[in-house]
Amino acid sequence: MARNKETLILLVDIGPSMHPHLDYAARAISALVQRKIVHNKHDEVGLVFFGANDTDNELSSELGGYEDIVVLRPIAVVSEELAQAVDQFSKEYGTSDFMDAMVVAMDLIVKKCAAGSKGNKRIYLITDGESPVKEPEEGTKSEQVELLRNQLQMHNIILDAVVIRLKGENGALESKASQENEFLLRSFADGTMGDLVLVESYTTLLGAVKSRSVSPTTLYRGDLELTPNMSIKVWVYKKVSSERMPTLRIYSDKAPLLDTTATHEVKFDIEYKSSVDLDVSIAPEQRIKAYKYGPQYVPISSKEEEALKFRTEKGLKVVGFTDKSNVPRHYFMKETNVFVPELRNTRSTLAISCLARAMEAEGKVAIVRCVWRAGQANVALGVLTPCLGSDDSVADCFYFNNIPFSEDLREFAFASFKDRPSTQQPTRLQQEAADALVQMMDLVPYPGQEFLMPERTVNPVLQRFYSFLHLKSVNPEAAVPPLDKALQIIIQPEERFIQKVDFMLQTFKEQFQLIRSTQTEKGGRKFWKDRLGENEAALPGEDLLQIEDGKPLTFEFLTGKKVEQVGSLNPVEDFEALLARRDSDQWVTKAIKGMKKIITDLLNSAYNGNTYEKAVTCLIALRRGCVIQEPCKSSLFPLLLFFFTFIYVLFWRMEPTFHPCLHKSQII
Template identity: 40%
Template sequence: MHSVLPEIEKVCSLLVQKKMIFRKDDQVGIVLFGTKDTDNTLTREVGGYKHVVILRNTKVVDGDFVKALQKLPRGTTDGDFLDAIIVGMDMLIRKFGRTKKRDKRLCLITNAQCPIKEALEGTKEKQVTTITKKLTARGMKMESIVFRGKLSQKANKGVMEENDRLLNIFSKETSTRLLYVENPVSLFGALRTRNINLVTVFRGDLEFTPNLSIKVWVYKKSGREKSPIVKRYSDKAPPNYKRVTHEVKIDYGYKSSEDPDRVVPPDQRIKGYGPQIVPISSAEWDAVKFKPEKGVKLFGFTDSSNVYRHHYMKDAYVFLPERGNTRAMVAVSALARAMKEMDKVAILRCVWTKGLKKVTIGVLTPNLSEKEHIPDSFYFNVLPFAEDVREFQFPSFSNFPASRQPNGKQLKAAANLIKKLDLAPHGQQEVLLPDFTPNPVSERFYRYLELKSKNPDVAVPSVDDTLKKITELDTHLLLQNKSVINSFCRSFDLKGNPMKKCRRLLGGKRSSSNDEEVKENISAEPANLIENASVKVEKIEDLTPAQDFVALIFDKDSSDWVVKAINEMKSKIFDLVEDPHKGDNYPKALEYLLLLRKSCILEQKSKQFNGFLKHICYFCQEKSLHSFCQYIASKDLTLISTTEAVDSDVTDEEARSFFVKPEPIVE
């Protein structure tokens, strides 16, 4: 246990630091067991309880507690956690009496590897049952955190099994947590540094029909942890005033525009709307407000496969049957098990409180309990409305040519790499469990806050070594799987893509040597297009068509603007080809064609470009404008092939041979 005491010191001192911020009136006591000395009240009064020390009696948290927890004494004997629990109970009873009014909690941190003394009367199990009854009678709760880590050869498995059995009795009889952690990271997350009381967001009927409903209570299952807010502090009050809060309050005053010195009282104020400030009375505001009725109603059932996990939004909720209502428990259990058996989920409409303007639509998923004393329940997740869902269409990998498809050896190497670097390997415990992984940003913030309270000029501390295991790459894991990583690298021959285009190419900012080798005869593109793209453009003008085209492509989020830009650029090119001015317009038409070609590759509109280029060539043949086709063929302008864009249906050979005419056969 000595090897993990530094981590226990960190997490316990952090617990007290947070209490000094969020629950500064909380009272805390510290009991150590397995120590060389003995110092507790029960030993002095009744005897026994050896090697148990009260390090700090119960009192309001302060900086002394933090100092005491940052340097805990090391023990030399086996520790009996039952003696420590009884001493802790005695401390709370002496301090707060036998009342249930206060929230009293015991937190036991142990490795549970030391033997427990035999009971004076009865068995150890009966002794633990007696203790749990006294805990419940006095309104005390207890959670146990067992830190095992890697077991040594000296560890007695029989003793550990017995201790686990005793701790399970505590957990079952008092309905409290029993957690097993194997590393310092899990220890940081296991000890709840902030105790958040559960509050129902809804109590009422889960309505299926006007004549059928179930009484339920709804709690938040998870919530987003917000970063602490540093409030303003006022030092204007005299230091000897004890009841001063030192808070800064802001009041707003409204003055008349006609008489700036007159303050308008609240009953004479009225809201305005629009630039003309149209006055709207409170009665009119109330008339147009949406006022849904409070309640939870069923829309219907659907297959679970119809609701996608990535559509879940915001926080999760849990639906429980009304406490003490047996009929509600039976009804919820029957419904949950039927939905689970049929693989169904329910769609609900929820208005949590009266007067709430927002209606929540979500999915109800059954959650079957594995413990006898915990009833079945439901999980509820908020779903987006159709307007909130963004559908991104991506081409399938199967559209790539065979030469760009991975072979069996490469797929096997990639699968092996993923398997070895997986943080949740099959058959093993996940490395970073969500319930036991702390937020490294907030943990570092509280550490810095504690240091700054002592020295205002202190620098921001470095990330703790334990937290680095969350934020940084595990070098041991990489070294352990070095052969797998090398095998993956050898399976792939990495080389530059000569046909790769990036958006900045449109601005002439970058040029690829491979592009020049492939199409060295293509003229340079217009420069400074990206800089001009920041100007708001609604259509392509005659003065700066290239810049306007780029602005339409990149400034608009909607795909409709992309289609509009492509169609308008087609019209500009077609006008230049139709009126060539003895070939003077050909270079400009080629410049626009190159710009259109690259944009269609980026926006996955290759079929539109290929169709347009074919249309121009057919038009030139009909109007005897063969010189334009010969001109663009001499510049190596081709159709967009499948090598350049996955959405194209033109092969490389078809793209290269598009402008090549068959030689006439001479008889």
């Protein structure tokens, strides 16, 4: 048996308590078989029912007992016949004793696989666990469980069990038999390195029945170099790997149907022709790569391209350590890898554990330069984040994530909503409605309870593809079927879930009302006259835009507008206009502060003294205004001190005609 080949027994409970679940159990088993046909076509699969009306198995014929167990299909290479056989399960009314069924399944595997054969041997059990296990004729039930578990371990058979426990909205009480069976199945699964999954929905059932257990392969084995004189032996694995769609290829039907050696593959040959003479072919040695550089193409030979390649040596080097806050999560690129100690290396395990715990205590992460294999074209830069084991049986490790170089960063600075005016801020009721909606639609309402568990949620795209592929193989004219109800829950919210949050949705809708904006015709022109109100006509000879108070917008109106601050265009005129205003006492103070700011800005922004003249003029105007208003002279002292310090050296380079403007009598 090949190392990656698997011998699998599908052990399905079809007793009375399983009748409501058989349709979805058949879909889950069918999906498993369909994937094996595509990805693991050499695997061997058998199908056994227990809880049936009849008895059909070798152990019953040889030894007696083992009733209500039917071997529907002996172990054989997975095929379309098996896929059609598991499309629908019959509902029968026998006793459902999973212990006897496990013995029958183990006997089939032992007889099929020779001693010492390689490959995985697995029993996949699907039941609801509601039927009690009968008492043995000899010994106790605990002794029988221990004996069967030892037999499974001796033959390297793994038991994976799926127990269906659907719960309504108010939950459901577990029977005594189901609790006992769950305990027994958990002991079997733990003893054989298997898995026990409690299914609470049909969606989870589809994801729990997995076609294969993918053995992890190392991405890197070697040293993690901390310093030139200190390194740690590590192994690197991929934490998550996405399952891709099967590759669709072009096949030929020209070969005879009965020819078993035909591959039906279509091969392509590429031939290069001369642009001058299309009948002349270009030999490979006459072709050369060229790279576009501006309007021209620059030829680069293979030798030159090889010489330009960056030569790298395999290895991992720690560049340094930094705070976790310096590496935000949105910098992470690609998938996550896991750094674990070298297998059976105690020194490596201790070193990784000490380093991870020290980094966790200090709140640090490590920046690592990575070359996974010799001659790799690109050098990766990543961050190591410590991950401490949940208990003593789980070793400490590191999570690795690729981070970008400076050329890869795309920074987009968005303005904060806090800086927006109050009219663009959400109201208290709007914020409360949004918070309540998010809280009600949380998929993890309580710790440890999750509606859509990632590890138990099947990919709806792949699931539907395999189902349609099987349907198409049976009937080439078959149309695409509608989406399965169990898959609709994954891509659309469940109806009962929507009903719970319906009130919150209505409240949110009321707080955020959408108002349709009036659409203007694109490309059209509008003149001043067209912008007047529909019921308002312009006076004869006065084609003017109206403002809010009804007055026409004229040049005199714009020029006659009162000054409210000192501008940089005409600061002296604005300053004098503010001092002349008598409608409030605040204008004097505002004028002096504004002129001070203008003078300071003119001095700070000066280039070779180009704004000195304007600054001096503003300073003289400020002095005169202060004399008229009789403010405290000490208010000008800081400004004068800054002014003289700033231009002490550069000011006297100005034209001599400007020097007298700083006469003592004018400033002091």
